[in-house]
Amino acid sequence: MSARILDGRALSKEIRASLFDRSLRLKNDGRAPGLAVILVGNDPASEVYVRNKSKACDECGVMSKVFHFPNTVSEHELVGLIEELNVSNEIDGILVQLPLPEHVNVRNIIGCISVNKDVDGFHLYNIGGLVAGGTIFPPCTPYGVQLLLETANIEVSGKNVVIVGASNIVGKPMALMLLQKDATVSVCHIKTNDLSLYTKLADVLIVAAGKPGLITADMVKNDVVVIDVGINRMIDGSITGDVDFDNVKHKASWITPVPGGVGPMTVTMLIENTIRSAELRMAINPININPAVTPAEMRLSI
């Protein structure tokens, strides 16, 4: 048996075509959606991610602006820029590429982004909304995983979903999103004793640990659905996930490849959030495209 492939690249292509149409409609009604990306330093991986995001914006008809600062930038300067972008009539989404240098407090920076433009979904309001309802922008990676599952008609209600990795940007929001869909969710992390005890229970296994080869075939049951979020750059320059794809695929019913699985979906959901932000702003104030709309006015449940 070999698993069916959850092809994030193909699904992204379809979604991006419809995103382009939505952008065009907005452009015809006033202006194209706009995304501001803030990049600090010269981390090669961050530079690649930012380039990919800009390329995806071009593909979807979204105007993007990259603000590139040296590593020595102060928190004060970054906050100043974010405050300007919060009230800019051209910008619907603000993204700060992580990681930031150690002297910059990430929470302060993310906290300054207007909730209405937090298209990465990292602001406390959007994270809190995953518990209490009211999220405007779901975090992009879990949102992309959810869409991959839904598009393949993979039901999570009542299923054992095991998530390996408990970060604020992937594992935790993923757990909350699938809990809302009535999955029984377990979250494992570096301190979990006997990881395979949990992974063997999974009907759906989502792995976001950043450890190549962490999940082997003996750790999963037959017919498991495997979502590999991991992106690991190997010494030979290749990219691999956290799952031993070649062996696990013989036991799984569905599996994501790396690359070509979750990665393209993350970027696509960023563009979707940005366009939706512009649409909401337009719908609320089509004449002025008011940047200062309150969260209550923009609320959308996922």
Ligand code: NAD
């Ligand atoms: P992180 O380092 O913030 O968190 C990693 C998590 O995995 C932690 O909770 C840690 O406890 C857990 N973990 C680490 N080793 C483990 C082990 N041996 N057993 C069990 N748990 C373990 O990482 P992150 O930002 O969540 O990213 C995780 C991976 O996903 C990375 O490879 C990253 O590049 C990738 N990623 C991919 C996308 C995408 O779009 N595909 C998006 C974000 C992150």
